Amino acid sequence: MKIDIGSRIFAVIDIGTNSIRLAVVRVEADQRFTILAQHREVVRLGEGEFETNQMTPEAIRRGALVCAKFAEVARGFGAEEIVALATSAAREAENREEFIERVREQADIEVRIISGVEEARLIWLGVSSGIDLQGRKALLIDIGGGSTEVIIGNEKEYLLLDSLKLGAIRLSNKFFPHTAAYTAEDFKLVQNHVRGVATQIQRRVAGVGFDIAMGSAGTITTLGDIISRMTGEAREGGRNLTFTQKDLRSVMEMLYRLPLEERRRVPGMDVNRADIILGGGAIILTLMEMFGIERMTVSERGLRDGILLDHLLKEEATRAQFEAVGVRKRSILQLARACNYEEEHALFTAKVALQIFDELRLLGEHSYGDAERELLEYGAITHDIGNFLSHSNHQKHAYYLVRNSDLLGFNDTEIDIIANVALYHRKGFPKKKHENLFSLNRFERRIVSVLAAILRVAEGIDRSHLGAVKDIRVTLNKHPRRFELTLFADSDCQMEIWGVENNRDLFEEMFGAPLTVHAEPLKSAP
Numbered sequence: 001m002k003i004d005i006g007s008r009i010f011a012v013i014d015i016g017t018n019s020i021r022l023a024v025v026r027v028e029a030d031q032r033f034t035i036l037a038q039h040r041e042v043v044r045l046g047e048g049e050f051e052t053n054q055m056t057p058e059a060i061r062r063g064a065l066v067c068a069k070f071a072e073v074a075r076g077f078g079a080e081e082i083v084a085l086a087t088s089a090a091r092e093a094e095n096r097e098e099f100i101e102r103v104r105e106q107a108d109i110e111v112r113i114i115s116g117v118e119e120a121r122l123i124w125l126g127v128s129s130g131i132d133l134q135g136r137k138a139l140l141i142d143i144g145g146g147s148t149e150v151i152i153g154n155e156k157e158y159l160l161l162d163s164l165k166l167g168a169i170r171l172s173n174k175f176f177p178h179t180a181a182y183t184a185e186d187f188k189l190v191q192n193h194v195r196g197v198a199t200q201i202q203r204r205v206a207g208v209g210f211d212i213a214m215g216s217a218g219t220i221t222t223l224g225d226i227i228s229r230m231t232g233e234a235r236e237g238g239r240n241l242t243f244t245q246k247d248l249r250s251v252m253e254m255l256y257r258l259p260l261e262e263r264r265r266v267p268g269m270d271v272n273r274a275d276i277i278l279g280g281g282a283i284i285l286t287l288m289e290m291f292g293i294e295r296m297t298v299s300e301r302g303l304r305d306g307i308l309l310d311h312l313l314k315e316e317a318t319r320a321q322f323e324a325v326g327v328r329k330r331s332i333l334q335l336a337r338a339c340n341y342e343e344e345h346a347l348f349t350a351k352v353a354l355q356i357f358d359e360l361r362l363l364g365e366h367s368y369g370d371a372e373r374e375l376l377e378y379g380a381i382t383h384d385i386g387n388f389l390s391h392s393n394h395q396k397h398a399y400y401l402v403r404n405s406d407l408l409g410f411n412d413t414e415i416d417i418i419a420n421v422a423l424y425h426r427k428g429f430p431k432k433k434h435e436n437l438f439s440l441n442r443f444e445r446r447i448v449s450v451l452a453a454i455l456r457v458a459e460g461i462d463r464s465h466l467g468a469v470k471d472i473r474v475t476l477n478k479h480p481r482r483f484e485l486t487l488f489a490d491s492d493c494q495m496e497i498w499g500v501e502n503n504r505d506l507f508e509e510m511f512g513a514p515l516t517v518h519a520e521p522l523k524s525a526p
Contacts, residue, residue, distance in 0.1 A: 017145025088146025116163025126306030463499025
């Protein structure tokens with residue numbers, strides 16, 4: 001595999017109580033990073049441990065074997081460093097040194113065992129890096145096999161970190177050891193246990209407060225999938241999955257009444273999690289009741305993402321870049337760079353598009369604000385990424401890439417708008433009958449049309465991809481109504497004039513007046 005000069009590769013292994021996860025990452029010289037591989041294996045490292053405080057020989061064997069296989073994969077990609085962190089199962093086991101030594105012998109890596117609070121910090125780092133909090137406080141609940149982490153934070157810092165000895169495997173082994181169905185009384189007994197353990201954290205959560213609630217890790221993801229199938233609210237790609245306390249209670253009442261084999265066949269169920277879903281479900285339902293959470297959003301990110309980011313942020317350049325750019329723009333730029341976009345042209349086009357947007361707003365030609373302006377910028381940055389697949393119809397490829405990428409911090413509607421703005425940057429008029437616009441309402445379709453019209457003109461202004469135009473000005477003559485676009489340049493820009501003239505059709509349609517364009521020397525720019 002060819003590696004760019006200046007890049008390096010490292011790997012992260014998250015050794016959890018239920019699963020072991022691997023991520024192999026390439027970091028470029030400019031601090032961009034690309035995930036090369038991700039794997040997960042269910043090992044049940046904590047199986048049978050919490051009653052004896054001993055990892056079983058079989059669990060140690062399984063865990064060491066998977067670590068060795070993951071280390072082999074990482075080195076196959078050229079990883080120079082492998083960071084391995086272990087959580088609850090290893091943390092509480094009296095024979096943890098036996099496991100660490102076994103991994104050292106078989107995988108030639110050093111396992112570091114982290115505390116519950118450090119685990120909570122890393123989980124918050126991983127999850128919060130993928131959401132746009134916009135001044136809000138978020139409560140995050142992460143249910144692992146042996147522990148549950150509860151965190152409250154804002155966009156700058158965490159405000160509360162705690163780790164509870166409540167986990168899907170821990171409680172399932174204790175309260176749901178059989179494959180038969182259970183009763184409401186059985187389930188209530190587990191909930192009472194959770195309340196007893198979480199009483200102190202309940203008071204702290206109430207004292208700090210929160211605006212939104214999120215959940216992460218396999219138990220909550222699985223329950224979210226089951227609920228979405230039952231309610232018909234499944235989202236494409238699993239983005240922005242949410243569920244209510246009421247829906248979760250109904251699902252849990254259904255699940256504990258089913259024997260294990262039937263539980264495995266429930267739509268949305270992860271078959272490897274069916275035997276521990278009751279313990280995990282009891283935790284999340286009880287905590288939602290205790291904290292007053294009516295609706296929870298599912299996050300696909302977690303501890304592994306936090307370990308990765310924590311390692312990257314140890315370097316000053318990466319930390320400065322991370323702090324300077326918000327999660328949404330960071331996600332857009334990562335997609336564009338992964339598609340080898342033409343950076344200078346994309347950023348120039350975005351700058352010009354935003355200038356046109358601002359001048360039209362000053363002229364009173366639209367009433368859109370910062371939210372739409374931001375979507376225009378991201379549509380401009382990604383408008384040509386389809387060239388990564390093929391220049392022919394690259395606008396359609398750009399739509400596909402944006403629509404189907406795991407962009408962080410966005411909701412489905414925002415991603416739809418960005419993808420469609422990129423789609424219509426070249427030709428065609430957005431119409432209600434177009435399949436790609438079905439999920440947008442009338443107001444959202446108009447946003448697409450207006451932003452695409454502006455982007456189409458901005459694209460024409462850099463027709464040569466040389467950045468020849470140094471400044472622009474948009475004016476409006478009212479009698480007769482006509483827009484005038486002045487291009488200021490210190491060199492010939494006839495190609496740019498042609499570019500605008502060939503791309504002004506949608507603009508004229510949306511703003512109801514012809515658009516003329518001419519060039520003037522840069523020294524005459526206002």
